[in-house]
Amino acid sequence: MGLGFALEVDAPADLPYDEERADALITVTARSVAGPAAGARRAEVLIMDRSLSMAGHKLDEAKRAMCAAVDTLRDGTLLAVVAGHHEAEVIFPATGGLARVDARTREDARLRIAGQLPEGGTAIGRWLACARELFASVDSPATVRHAVLYTDGKDEHETPGQLDEVLASCTDRFVCDARGLGDDWHYTELLRVTEALHGGAEAVVTLSDLTADFTRLMDAAQRIVVPRVYLGLRLNSLFRLAFVRQTRPVEAELTARQQRGEETHIPLGSWPPETRQYQMSLRVDPGSLTVDETLRAARVTLHAEFPDGGRRPCSPTMPMIVRRRSTPGFGIPRSPDLTRVENERELGMAMRACADAHLRGDLDRADRELRLAIGLAQSLGDTTRLRLLRSVAAGGPDGALRLRRDVSRGRILGIGVDSTKTARRAVDAGGPPPREAGLPRVCPRCGTTSTSPTARFCEECGHRYADADLTDRPRDAP
Structure with missing residues (x-):
């Protein structure tokens, strides 16, 4: 896979006599290993806002940033550029789909970006739905799929429910980073996008900063090695899952994304070499626990999508151990x-x-x-x-x-x-x-x-x- 994963589960074992909640911090560290990382296939969709509010200097700076992003991509990357307003239009490649990056296609992409004119409004969900369809055309499951978008306006040409519906259909399909440009957008909309799609959001207040920001963003995206990783949870029948949330480096609620089966899987997105932390909270009826009996509340395993498309464990299984203490009303210090x-x-x-x-x-x-x-x-x-x-x-x-x-x-x-x-x-x-x-x-x-x-x-x-x-x-x- 190009990465080796390490898993740590930190959970206070002792539960107060009447405690109904058991929490754990789960730390996942991914480190580079020698070999196949350089061969990872990549697909990139660049989404540019060309709504009417982008007219003038703002759109000129955005075009410069998009061209810099194209120049940063490695040869062989699959690329598409989407121009968004109240609709979404694939402006590169002209034939639709994705094109393999080389010197000729870079020049073509830059020319098509430079030729965009402002018109219409903003419909972020339609832009993302277009990216989803483009990524669906990639037949290799081992391809890293990453998108980036910027917007300077509010999502006024669709309802919040329509955006949520699109985000649900895009979850676990690709990763998306988002940028708010200027001062007339809604930060909550960007956070909804990046939380659902495992990305990061930034405010770019100074227009001239966008080019350097996009260059850094593309450099970081090309460090992604593993397309999909999942947190696998097997709970003791006495416990039920209350929530799972990412706590570091960016906070994100993950509970609603759980995939139920014999083992519950929580999508964790795509991975470069880095460390992330998660909080898992379980609920239990304290009366169902035998006092002073050591009990395994959960087993935690990481699963990754391998180049053949299979989802298999990529870490040892780690237990979460709890023990109900015997003294009613006696407080146990929180971790x-x-x-x-x-x-x-x-x-x-x-x-x-x-x-x-x-x-x-x-x-x-x-x-x-x-x-x-x-x-x-x-x-x-x-x-x-x-x-x-x-x-x-x-x-x-x-x-x-x-x-x-x-x-x-x-x-x-x-x-x-x-x-x-x-x-x-x-x-x-x-x-x-x-x-x-x-x-x-x-x-x-x-x-x-x-x-x-x-x-x-x-x-x-x-x-x-x-x-x-x-x-x-x-x-x-x-």
């Missing part, structure tokens, strides 16, 4: 890693709530959510999202942080898109998370901004910050 995952999820929710409130004009709510998000990012040591949030923040008349009143809509859309991106932990579990020097603290509990960047406790509610030295804890602090 620090699971707590961190849930706090990262709360950070993402706060960022989306901040963006949504600003977009509907509720600035007071947006300010509160911004302060909550900054406090959570500080506690987690998530310097990437903290830097993004700080870039749109300023001190208000009362000294509390708030959104800058001159912040552009494009920057707010960027907060919404980046809310799903989780950072790899920068320190060991026992060390404090890093902070940006000189920044005042924001309490994740009450939202109060501290007067000192070195404060160890919130001056309002007494909450201890995550990197405070425990030896300095005041006697009456909670």
Whole structure:
């Protein structure tokens, strides 16, 4: 396959006497192995928005980016270019289908991209349905199928239900990355696309950045080696699956995609050499578990699609072991890693709530959510999202942080898109998370901004910050 997979299941074995939930963190690491990776077949569909709102400099920059993407593709890649407005048109190759990339076809593709004129509206679902049909024409199951689209507008020429129907038909067929261009699109629409199709979303606020972004995107796409990987779950009959979600590097809900059978399979998309993490949550009636009996709640295996089209295990099976403890009401500390995952999820929710409130004009709510998000990012040591949030923040008349009143809509859309991106932990579990020097603290509990960047406790509610030295804890602090 070109990749070797390693699987780890991290689950606290002990369950409180009356606990109805058992969670596990599943880490999947894919590493390159010598040999066949270079021979992987690839199919690429580039989707360009040429709706009327793209007229002028915006479309010129988009054409430049699409041509750069074509130039980045390796010889032999199967390529199609779709021009989208309220309909979808395959503009390359002229005969339809996909064409093998070489010097001549690159030039043809560039000429057809350059000749596009703006017209009509936006119907992202129709663009994706066109890509689905193009990929269906590829007869080799071992082909890596990847699409990329950009849009500068809202999906106004189809209903949300129509888009969802198309996304359901495209799931597990191909991977799609998406870009929002300018400041008149909806970040939630892009996230729906990339969550369903295992891709990544970005906001491109500065038009001239699109070419470099597409070049990086094509380079990354060509690192994909395995077309499809699945998480295989065999549950003990006493347990039922509540949810499975990807937690790193991008948050995504996966539960609705499960394929039921003797073993439940969860599609995980296509894979380059990288590490991803998932949270699995099971539900159980505690009364059905014998106290202090060690029990296997689930068996977890990875399956990959091999070059012959077969789906076979690509990792050893790992057990999830649980044991119901005997003391009613006795709390067992939650796993620090699971707590961190849930706090990262709360950070993402706060960022989306901040963006949504600003977009509907509720600035007071947006300010509160911004302060909550900054406090959570500080506690987690998530310097990437903290830097993004700080870039749109300023001190208000009362000294509390708030959104800058001159912040552009494009920057707010960027907060919404980046809310799903989780950072790899920068320190060991026992060390404090890093902070940006000189920044005042924001309490994740009450939202109060501290007067000192070195404060160890919130001056309002007494909450201890995550990197405070425990030896300095005041006697009456909670």
